Amino acid sequence: MEKPLRLGISSCLLGNNVRYDGGHKLDRFIRDTLGKYVEFVPVCPEVECGLSVPREAMRLVGDIEAPRLRTIRSGVDLTEQMQNWAAEKNAWLAEQNICGFIFKSKSPSSGMQGVKVYSEKGMPQQKGVGIFAKAFMTRFPDIPVEDDGRLHDPGLRENFIERIFVMRRWQEVDAAKPALAPLVAFHSQHKYLLLAHSTKHYQEMGRLVAHAAEMDREQAFAKYAHLLAEALQMRTTKAKLYNVLEKSMGHFKKELSAWEKQELLDVFRRFKEGQLPLIVPVILLNHYIRKYDEPYLREQYFFHPHPLELKLRNYS
Numbered sequence: 622m623e624k625p626l627r628l629g630i631s632s633c634l635l636g637n638n639v640r641y642d643g644g645h646k647l648d649r650f651i652r653d654t655l656g657k658y659v660e661f662v663p664v665c666p667e668v669e670c671g672l673s674v675p676r677e678a679m680r681l682v683g684d685i686e687a688p689r690l691r692t693i694r695s696g697v698d699l700t701e702q703m704q705n706w707a708a709e710k711n712a713w714l715a716e717q718n719i720c721g722f723i724f725k726s727k728s729p730s731s732g733m734q735g736v737k738v739y740s741e742k743g744m745p746q747q748k749g750v751g752i753f754a755k756a757f758m759t760r761f762p763d764i765p766v767e768d769d770g771r772l773h774d775p776g777l778r779e780n781f782i783e784r785i786f787v788m789r790r791w792q793e794v795d796a797a798k799p800a801l802a803p804l805v806a807f808h809s810q811h812k813y814l815l816l817a818h819s820t821k822h823y824q825e826m827g828r829l830v831a832h833a834a835e836m837d838r839e840q841a842f843a844k845y846a847h848l849l850a851e852a853l854q855m856r857t858t859k860a861k862l863y864n865v866l867e868k869s870m871g872h873f874k875k876e877l878s879a880w881e882k883q884e885l886l887d888v889f890r891r892f893k894e895g896q897l898p899l900i901v902p903v904i905l906l907n908h909y910i911r912k913y914d915e916p917y918l919r920e921q922y923f924f925h926p927h928p929l930e931l932k933l934r935n936y937s
Contacts, residue, residue: 682739720788808845812921822855826849829848885902888902
């Protein structure tokens with residue numbers, strides 16, 4: 622990619638001392654490992670909306686769907702201050718070409734889910750969304766988001782990082798509109814990646830690409846982007862991945878010996894049964910892609926969706 626992948630992030634996760642108590646919540650995987658491949662755009666809603674460090678702690682209070690943001694000790698209502706700042710910040714972020722956002726979990730400003738919302742009697746329900754996080758996700762519904770807590774799950778981590786790399790490639794296609802050739806190439810190159818998530822979405826996206834020349838280009842690209850985001854949010858399964866592996870093997874019908882075909886099928890089966898991680902059949906298929914210089918599979922992002930050094934397929 623010619624331009625860096627830009628990723629919005631809660632500033633405290635990078636080790637910046639911006640929390641209410643003057644501390645941080647450094648996540649070393651995010652900063653030191655993922656940080657080798659992305660350019661971070663740090664955001665601290667509470668500091669940037671005008672609050673000090675340190676500051677009085679705050680929480681969400683009232684209705685789950687529309688809670689108020691109040692300080693815990695003095696009861697100062699900061700809802701409008703945060704919402705007004707969030708609207709301005711999101712207008713700025715719209716110009717930054719970010720490919721995703723990592724929020725601080727459980728934060729009353731930045732938590733993307735499961736944030737405590739207290740009743741007027743002080744009883745909490747863990748069903749809220751932080752004020753800024755909600756504004757961001759409403760403004761940018763197709764941009765991948767996660768929080769630091771959920772990224773400890775290997776499957777969620779791989780899904781999110783896969784999505785941000787796809788988003789970066791999509792930005793290049795979107796920037797080329799109204800030209801249709803980049804859209805057609807993008808859809809073709811992501812076929813097996815999309816099939817690993819949702820056959821239904823892949824087919825609908827294919828019909829959209831086939832008729833895009835007859836449509837308003839802005840509407841066609843926007844619809845495709847929305848379907849892309851929807852598809853990639855659907856989790857892969859071993860069954861769906863097994864089907865993709867089998868389809869890939871079909872490209873080598875004439876090249877592989879009976880023994881090599883049986884070896885591949887055995888590896889696929891052991892992956893499906895949970896005995897091997899996904900990286901094993903993918904490496905074996907990549908070997909044959911290089912050996913036989915298979916042009917279609919060589920361009921499939923399913924085989925290299927993100928940097929191998931991140932080791933994201935070592936656990937599935």
